[in-house]
Amino acid sequence: SQQGEEDPQALSIQEGENATMNCSYKTSINNLQWYRQNSGRGLVHLILIRSNEREKHSGRLRVTLDTSKKSSSLLITASRAADTASYFCATDEGGNTPLVFGKGTRLSVIA
Amino acid sequence: DAGVIQSPRHEVTEMGQEVTLRCKLISGHNSLFWYRQTMMRGLELLIYFNNNVPIDDSGMPEDRFSAKMPNASFSTLKIQPSEPRDSAVYFCASSERGFGNTIYFGEGSWLTVV
Numbered sequence: 001s002q003q004g005e006e007d008p009q010a011l012s013i014q015e016g017e018n019a020t021m022n023c024s025y026k027t028s029i030n031n032l033q034w035y036r037q038n039s040g041r042g043l044v045h046l047i048l049i050r051s052n053e054r055e056k057h058s059g060r061l062r063v064t065l066d067t068s069k070k071s072s073s074l075l076i077t078a079s080r081a082a083d084t085a086s087y088f089c090a091t092d093e094g095g096n097t098p099l100v101f102g103k104g105t106r107l108s109v110i111a
Numbered sequence: 112d113a114g115v116i117q118s119p120r121h122e123v124t125e126m127g128q129e130v131t132l133r134c135k136l137i138s139g140h141n142s143l144f145w146y147r148q149t150m151m152r153g154l155e156l157l158i159y160f161n162n163n164v165p166i167d168d169s170g171m172p173e174d175r176f177s178a179k180m181p182n183a184s185f186s187t188l189k190i191q192p193s194e195p196r197d198s199a200v201y202f203c204a205s206s207e208r209g210f211g212n213t214i215y216f217g218e219g220s221w222l223t224v225v
Contacts, residue, residue: 042115042217042219043202043214045213098144098159101154
């Protein structure tokens with residue numbers, strides 16, 4: 001079953017703009033991760049944020065986590081055409097509970 | 112490191128045939144996951160292993176699906192007999208210590224059953 005639900009399902013922006021994708025989940029989590037998938041390829045890990053963290057940065061990526069609202073956001077600043085991909089959030093509840101992925105946001109960055 | 116290696120990358124087979132998908136883990140990883148991705152259902156966890164032992168196979172859709180880990184670095188996912196609704200991309204992934212850490216995905220096996 002899907003735990004994380006990304007919003008929007010699809011996003012189209014111009015190169016140089018910022019892209020914001022949101023993820024909502026239902027249960028308490030241990031970690032939340034964001035992954036990227038280029039067309040026809042496997043998923044690639046971007047960033048992991050733990051339940052006791054509120055914000056994390058990695059290069060042009062900024063992830064926030066609000067456990068009271070059970071939501072996370074991924075911000076890509078100064079987007080590039082190469083950022084075009086699908087972005088997934090994934091959550092786990094700790095222990096041996098599986099990592100459950102949302103259905104993703106398809107981001108198109110137009111040059 | 113070469114990453115998670117899956118084979119075949121693409122397979123087209125006829126309904127009723129046996130399909131075997133293969134996966135080589137990243138050296139030193141002890142957790143192995145098989146996922147299936149379709150447009151309708153997204154990314155679904157089929158089964159995962161920890162230290163070669165299946166921990167949870169509740170995502171395996173039917174008895175036609177089976178997965179093995181004969182050693183610490185290799186796994187197979189078998190579908191017998193295959194059906195058109197099994198058409199999907201099957202991903203193998205591994206991690207050092209289960210789900211609470213980064214999972215590394217292979218490039219996937221694209222299966223079409225006609």
